[in-house]
Amino acid sequence: MIEHLPILIILGPLLGAVFASLTSWYRPKLSFPVVIFGLAISSLSAILIVFKLAFSELDVIHYQLGGWGTPEKDEYGIVGIQISVDYLNGLILATVSTIGLLTAVFSTRSVERELTGQQRYFFSLFSLLVSGLLGISITGDIFNLYVFMEIAALSSYALIAYGKGRSYMASFNYLMMGTMGACLYLLGVGFVFVKTGTLNIENLSQIIPQTLQNSQAVFVGFVLIMIGAWAKMAFFPLHGWLPNAYSYAPTASGALLAPLATKVSVYAMLRIMITVYSIDYVLKSPSIQSTVLLLSTISILVGSFFSITQSNLRKIACYFIISEIGYMVGGAWLANEPGLKGAIYHVVADAAMTSAFFMIIGCIVYRTGQTELKKLDGLFYKMPLTFVALIITMAALIGVPPTCGFFSKFYLIQGAVQAGTWHFVIALLISSLIKAIILFRIIEIGYNKVPNPAKEGNKTITREEAPLSMLIPTLIVTLSLILIGLFTDKLVTNFIAKALPEIPSL
């Protein structure tokens, strides 16, 4: 069974969703355990495969679907679809599947409350979204990646539209932007395909850097794929859809989409950049590189400045995502060792941070019903654990050691200094500063403003945390922020350093 682990990662949630949609017509209560079971299988397989990778001599674990694609069977070795796990996507797979599982546990209660009577397919779509994201991460075929992209996208449109009201328009805008991104990606694949005739990522990585360095079609394909990925991840000029889509969605959908969907698109970008095209190729077009770096800087600044003008915690979190996307794209396009390390590390770290942030928001919504900043006064006295978790998460976002946020920022700044991209360094620092201001605002409101119980007619302040099924996943993810930070060294030397491609010295 061990050799089938890669496919189990995707099949777990996919079949879980299908079974859940079947059982929802007979025993609606059973849907949720079925989905949890599927996600648990996927998470377990992902973690097992990461350990298998770490303790074996292998650099990459392949799985040939349909048995095609082995040299014994067909002389080309690329006839079928291949999925593969290496150091780069192993980490992403483990992160995505684990956060997916925790978020599923987390969202039961909030779904019960927010979507009473219409949650029939919610968990099916939830599970399908996770399987789409895992598929994007695991696939070794650029067309297959497109199909997975659409699986993830279609289920996320529906998950956002569960929010009713304004979420329909937000979801429609997301659909337009998402489809445009996916179409440009597909067109880019077409341009690459014209010159190479193959869709297998490994095969492309042998062909393009060696023989097609100067092909204009392959270059156009590269730019199109990048723009497609940027539209999907809400990178600066294409970020308009994100704040509305994620803040009008139900809390459960937001908690799943916000940490995972954008990060997986960043992974897709990294995979195309460093595996299919190689860093050499990126460095060969310095004008594009400097434009992208400038855009990342603007993205960070725009995200930060908009976040400080918002009065709603969810909107703040959404603009944080936009600024964090700037970190990752910028780090990747610095195209030097610390920058790439920082970008890959930040994909994992930011997935955990955003997940923690949105889960905390979910807890607050569950108890207080709203997320307006000024109405959160005395939060510390009402929900102490949640408030502490919020402080830790904010500290991680700012980059306070020993949380994981510090280390990613450390690598990113190191990379930017090495590349001499000072505007990126300054943007990173300003972004931290603004997040610190927001942190102090939160402390000011939540801790210093002691609510007056007499005003509400109570004798004492009622201390009421969110239910355990929400609180425990939230605390696990929050603790992981510190744990990832503490084990940074192991993570970087055992995985991220091995995931890096050969970087040409300047």
Add this chain to the structure above:
Amino acid sequence: MAELPIWQYDTLFLILVLLFGITALAMQNLMAAAIVFGAYSFLMCLIWTTMGAVDVAFTEAAVGAGVSTVFIFATIYNTGVCAKPKNPRLAFKLFAGLICFVTGAFLLSALSDFPNWGDPYSPVNSTISPYYIENTIRDTHVPNIVTTVLADYRGFDTLLETAVVFIACIAIYSILRVDAAKSKVVEPDIVTSPPAYDPTDSLIIRQASRIMVPFMQIFALYVIAHGHYSPGGGFQGGVILGASIILLCISFDLKYVLRQWTEKKIMILTSLGVLIFATVGLACVIMGGEYLNYEVLDPILPGDKAYARSHAILLVEIGVGITVMFSMIGIYINLASNGRFDRGL
């Protein structure tokens, strides 16, 4: 080399298609736009047929010219046909035009790098695709190469594609479905939408479709079952099966169809198709092969290994057909009745 003048036909059709596309987008009346869009899809089928892509043309005829147009109609029926030209947003439109112009120019900058139109020795045509052409008979005994690649060599794509259709169906269900009893029924505005059919005066339509439906369904079953030897397969057959039921919905009414095919049946069968496909794959794992490696099924399927693949392809196509058929019906009913499952187009 004596070249057939086929590319010139293509150019002619392409210009027509372009005109139809622009017309569809320029029309103020949405109903007219939908009809022109249907014609656009139909011309597209002709282009693809001239290029030898019969399966794609077949799918486009069933999906693009067929159900897509019906979906747009169903939406317009519930909303109204006129696009009001209120705020022209000229500056923004020009800006968008500029973006598209730059993008187009950028795309065309690679033109000189492209292999010639129809070059059999281009990388696309000479890298892996010869393998499929040369080995399909040896590997699967299926002469329709498209079916082989679709369901076997790249079967995983097809599994996911089936999943996409399934997702679309449950996504639309969860977006639109409302409890008819709870929501107040908003009757579509008779002025802006086409007149609701009086059941008494559509006798000819009803009788004609009553006669047509069984033939459509037999043809669809033939398309699924004969997909190994002729253009067609699960998708096309499934869409035609779905269309036959949609025809009943249109010529009679939704209630008539829902008596036979209840909401529950439709939604369960939608997921059942994906399940069949995925189970065939899992059976391969249980028999000791890779996922979707149908070859290892040869102890339980008749014939040798290649025939095992051929039979498994049929099983898989049936799964695809079921999901596509009921997804199309489910999507149509939701769109046409605005999620109330009471009355519609």
Add this chain to the structure above:
Amino acid sequence: MEEFIDKFNYVLVVILMMTGLWSMLAQNNLIKKCIGMAIFQTGIILFFISIGAKNNALIPILTETANHTYNDPNVNEVTNPLTQILMLTAIVVGVATLGVGLALAQKVHQQNDSFDEDEILNNQTK
């Protein structure tokens, strides 16, 4: 110039795609946006099918003919099947997206009684 005439069809395909893209970006009407999206997608499908076309080739279903047998087919006489499969998938994905887009548009219309983007935005900011 000769090259341009040789590849003139690609130019048309790109114009078609850009028409669709422009409509997705600039049209006010949600249904028109959906139609534009479908046109953009068919443009891309057309592009893929074009790169897989071969001069004087038959459809990708093997038959027994004079210079062409089941077990030893003449590769240059059969159209590329791979691009066709990819585009079959793309067509189906396209109709799925169109359906979801229309469903959302219908819901938006139900709330705002309009398909016009500006009107909807005005309604929502009110």
